[in-house]
Amino acid sequence: MAGHMKTDLPAHRNIFRMIAAPTVWAIHFLLVYCTAALWCARDWGSIGALQAVIFGYTAVCLILVGILGWQMWRQWDYFDDNDYIHDQSTDEHRREFLGHAGFMLACLSFVAIIFDTMPAIFAATCQ
């Protein structure tokens, strides 16, 4: 199959690429939390401006996670061989496994970043 013929690049073996998307989610969470805390404690401006800043973080992080997810989807390359079981100790299986797991983590992180942002939409208050 075509998958067997692909070159295995160092990036394909990098486990940190798999957790890059959840890392973006964690950073987003931290940014939102710290910004809101400082904004309210130091009275930096209106709630509307705080919302705008948070939406800005969210947009950037969603784009990043989108890109990472797309890269992992490419690495999984599901439509190449429709393979979603990766249980062999071969380059292809390792590559597809990391891609598969990384893609799903990116999907999870995407949703989680949206959930992180929801308090800024529905409960925008410093009280």
Next chain:
Amino acid sequence: MLSAQDLPQPFDRKLAHALPLRPGTDHLKAAPALAAFGFLTACVGPQSALDPAGRDAETLADLFFWLVAGAVVLWVLMNGLMFYAWRAKPRPISPKTGRWLIFGGGIVFPTVVLAGLLSYGLSVIPDQRAPGEGLRVEITGEQWWFRVAYWPEGATEPIHSANEVVFPVGQRSELTLKADQVIHSFWLPSLAGKTDMIPGRVNRMSLEPTEPGEFRGQCAEYCGESHAWMAFTALTLMPEEFDAFLQDLAAPAVPPDTEVGQAGRTAFMAHGCGGCHTIRGTPARGNVGPDLTHVGSRLNLAAGALDVTVPDLAAWITDPKAIKAGAKMPAYDHLDPDEIVAMAVYLEGLK
């Protein structure tokens, strides 16, 4: 020597009298009645989030019932699906259908449901923090009682009380929550949600009672050995009754004019009680313990541990630690019992 067990315990006692269980009853026969009683009464009472008497408590009760209803639907769906798959129609499905089932039921469905629940849950938060409409009540968590100060609109100095909070019905009151020494939590489930009281910080919440009544609140954050004895009474009054209440509360103490009452006043002043307690209109100006100006008209004593009766007051003065472990007030058991009773009569008469 008195011990805590000998003393009246207002809320437990009421419950115990209402229970169909009596010493000597055949407990097995009483069990179903007891169970039914438990189910019927579990949701009502002076301290129940499921029996709301305030706007915010109503919102929280709605949140609870929606979540429970949702959980029941999900439980029935999941178990129904399992029953269908294993018992009703045990036949294999294609891997493709299986994958779509996992994708739809395991990823899309919970994401959508959680997003809906999160939006709903978050959307009720701003209302719970809405600004008050005049009255502000400053409540400070002490070990182990609640210091209460009413700031009516435009007031330059507060009206002090303790262990009892009174709110007007139909108006949103602002609560300023503070703490001395350790973290406490203000929880009045019949009227509103729960907010922590943190030393060095000022937290705020607001609540709007919808009906007049008497409710019970409780410190909801472990704060030391008598944490469980740190309760308070909340009264909700119609606005005109509330104004009258506040006017009475602001007035100086009216001491009982009986001979025993007067002797009690003399003893109270002579033994230095005024070093810790304030009784407005007398030389007692202490600020360590609760304000006792109108202690006789309150609905509880010692933060819900006792009733405001002469025997309870006398028991408390004699040995507070026997009733509330770790209580900061020293015991006065070295005094002549008649003198203690006189003080109790004086305090009970401070209406």
